[in-house]
Amino acid sequence: MKKYLLTLLLVAQPIFSELVLEITRGSDNPYSVALINFNGSNSAKYQVTSIVKNDLDRTGEFRILENNKLLSIPSSEEELNYSDFKLLGVDFIVMGSVAEEDISNIAATYKVFSVKTESQIRTSTVYGVPNKIRQLSHYISDGIYEEITGLQGVASTRLLYVTEERSKDRSLFKLIVADADGSNEQILLRSTEPIISPSWSPDSKQVAYVSFETGMAKVFTQYIATGKREIVLENQFQISSPSWSPNGKYLSLTMYQDGNAEIYILNLKNKNLTRLTNHFSIDTESSWSPNGSKVMFTSGRSGSPQLYEINLRKFNTMPKRVTFEGNYNAKGSYLPNGEGVIFVHRKNSSFQIALKYFNENFVRPLTNSKLDESPSISPNGNVIVYAISENGTGLLAGVTLSGARFRLPIQKGEVREPSWSGFLR
Amino acid sequence: MFNIQSKINKNLFNLFIFVFLISSCSSINVTEEVVYDGGISTVEASIREESSLDYETRAIFTNATVYFEFDKFNLNSKSLQTLKSAVAAMKDNSSIKITISGHADERGTREYNLALGQRRAESVRDYFAVNGINANRVTVKSYGEERPLSDGSDETSYAKNRRAEIN
Numbered sequence: 062m063k064k065y066l067l068t069l070l071l072v073a074q075p076i077f078s079e080l081v082l083e084i085t086r087g088s089d090n091p092y093s094v095a096l097i098n099f100n101g102s103n104s105a106k107y108q109v110t111s112i113v114k115n116d117l118d119r120t121g122e123f124r125i126l127e128n129n130k131l132l133s134i135p136s137s138e139e140e141l142n143y144s145d146f147k148l149l150g151v152d153f154i155v156m157g158s159v160a161e162e163d164i165s166n167i168a169a170t171y172k173v174f175s176v177k178t179e180s181q182i183r184t185s186t187v188y189g190v191p192n193k194i195r196q197l198s199h200y201i202s203d204g205i206y207e208e209i210t211g212l213q214g215v216a217s218t219r220l221l222y223v224t225e226e227r228s229k230d231r232s233l234f235k236l237i238v239a240d241a242d243g244s245n246e247q248i249l250l251r252s253t254e255p256i257i258s259p260s261w262s263p264d265s266k267q268v269a270y271v272s273f274e275t276g277m278a279k280v281f282t283q284y285i286a287t288g289k290r291e292i293v294l295e296n297q298f299q300i301s302s303p304s305w306s307p308n309g310k311y312l313s314l315t316m317y318q319d320g321n322a323e324i325y326i327l328n329l330k331n332k333n334l335t336r337l338t339n340h341f342s343i344d345t346e347s348s349w350s351p352n353g354s355k356v357m358f359t360s361g362r363s364g365s366p367q368l369y370e371i372n373l374r375k376f377n378t379m380p381k382r383v384t385f386e387g388n389y390n391a392k393g394s395y396l397p398n399g400e401g402v403i404f405v406h407r408k409n410s411s412f413q414i415a416l417k418y419f420n421e422n423f424v425r426p427l428t429n430s431k432l433d434e435s436p437s438i439s440p441n442g443n444v445i446v447y448a449i450s451e452n453g454t455g456l457l458a459g460v461t462l463s464g465a466r467f468r469l470p471i472q473k474g475e476v477r478e479p480s481w482s483g484f485l486r
Numbered sequence: 487m488f489n490i491q492s493k494i495n496k497n498l499f500n501l502f503i504f505v506f507l508i509s510s511c512s513s514i515n516v517t518e519e520v521v522y523d524g525g526i527s528t529v530e531a532s533i534r535e536e537s538s539l540d541y542e543t544r545a546i547f548t549n550a551t552v553y554f555e556f557d558k559f560n561l562n563s564k565s566l567q568t569l570k571s572a573v574a575a576m577k578d579n580s581s582i583k584i585t586i587s588g589h590a591d592e593r594g595t596r597e598y599n600l601a602l603g604q605r606r607a608e609s610v611r612d613y614f615a616v617n618g619i620n621a622n623r624v625t626v627k628s629y630g631e632e633r634p635l636s637d638g639s640d641e642t643s644y645a646k647n648r649r650a651e652i653n
Binding site: 099168182183184185186187188190191197200203204208223227229238240247248249250251252253254255256257266272273274276277278284285286287288290299301306315317322343345347359361365366371379389392405407412431432434435450453468485486 | 513514515516517519520521522523524525526527528530531555557562592593594595596597598600602605608611626627628629630632633637638639644646
């Protein structure tokens with residue numbers, strides 16, 4: 062097993078104008094993979110090779126060698142001379158081809174070989190359509206990642222986020238969904254009023270968010286495919302901070318019924334509300350543990366924002382304080398394995414993304430710029446995407462637990478509040 | 487010696503995804519899958535019209551803004567002075583209804599700031615209440631950090647943004 066070092070992540074980052082992968086430090090012991098250019102009759106082969114390389118690079122788990130770094134370039138298994146790869150310290154070889162099945166279908170076939178055992182370990186075919194080469198390539202990347210690491214890949218997942226473009230006297234807000242690498246952006250909602258706190262349903266078919274379009278904060282849910290949406294609760298109160306339960310049946314949210322932020326659980330089917338907190342200080346930013354038994358939230362009850370959790374399986378239980386280090390710990394979310402929490406942590410005057418394992422009594426900082434916020438973890442638990450502020454504008458950055466860093470393309474306006482989908486493949 | 491497992495998923499277009507895991511003596515993973523594509527639709531949020539409050543009445547309160555410290559929602563003596571004249575104006579003209587909107591600076595999380603903005607607006611409402619203004623003349627809401635007055639990332643800008651506006 063590979064050991065992940067979290068302490069070596071703190072390196073300054075330059076600005077990029079488009080998707081550039083900046084691996085300041087990858088895993089201590091990356092897998093060395095020879096990625097032979099895809100061949101075949103379809104011209105998409107070049108794009109496929111390049112997207113797969115980017116996807117694998119961004120995981121931070123690999124050292125990728127392309128054709129120009131190799132001693133020989135086999136075009137089939139028969140031409141494969143393992144000793145040429147052993148000399149270069151290659152662990153795995155990937156080769157593949159892209160072909161047209163007919164006018165509306167293309168098929169990509171790829172094979173993975175182990176240099177150690179000198180044998181083929183995987184052969185896979187992915188079927189797609191010609192104008193969706195990116196998705197097809199992400200499927201290939203995830204198959205390779207899975208074969209080598211034993212973990213499910215996230216190249217074929219999606220990100221949800223909010224952008225704001227300011228003009229003289231008004232702003233345009235957009236809720237956008239994009240591939241995990243930031244490309245293929247598509248707009249879910251456009252509004253001149255703020256949109257905040259987007260999140261995914263567990264099946265990744267719906268999103269929930271807060272829109273101010275009615276004049277105050279209200280929670281909406283919306284189907285991605287059809288655009289069908291609804292306001293989850295019709296009443297006169299402000300409602301915000303939605304979070305779906307893992308089984309998809311409930312939405313935890315913050316409602317300002319008595320003027321103060323309190324957390325409630327809404328049954329989406331019968332619209333019953335159960336009150337979860339009752340305190341004169343602020344309680345908000347709820348999120349569910351992976352098995353749905355606990356809800357984490359931010360509370361000001363100690364005099365400063367700190368994370369607390371409530372066990373839903375126990376009757377009348379008191380919230381248990383989770384963070385003690387520093388005077389600002391907020392917007393917590395559980396790791397997919399339930400072993401810890403990621404959150405926004407203030408250190409001196411900087412806001413950073415931090416990780417705390419429940420069996421440790423200290424905070425592990427993951428980032429080090431001034432105004433980092435809104436961390437969201439990938440469904441395989443290996444990558445955290447978050448919002449940063451730079452030269453007065455917001456953009457998205459990511460860090461893997463093995464230490465690789467990357468940034469998503471800067472597009473027009475300010476980008477904020479990324480939320481990672483579940484597995485789609 | 488074959489051991490075949492298959493997992494079937496159905497998506498919107500009735501495509502099927504088959505995953506075959508075949509383990510034989512050489513243990514090669516063989517898979518076949520179809521790229522999922524559920525499609526995406528864009529929605530335009532209905533845009534709120536400007537409120538029809540007449541501008542003369544409104545002008546009385548245009549400058550009624552009070553400011554707060556970081557992560558605080560208590561009113562300072564300057565704020566109390568500002569609110570005193572607002573209360574007087576409301577007593578002079580019983581037809582005036584007001585909206586108090588609370589705001590925060592960009593530091594800290596958006597939802598916590600939304601709650602903080604609400605606390606600031608509530609502080610102002612409480613002042614009106616104890617000074618005899620009927621609660622049904624006052625609407626309270628928060629914009630958190632979403633509507634800054636000043637775009638800068640320095641204390642001067644932050645101080646301008648930590649506010650409650652009365653209009």
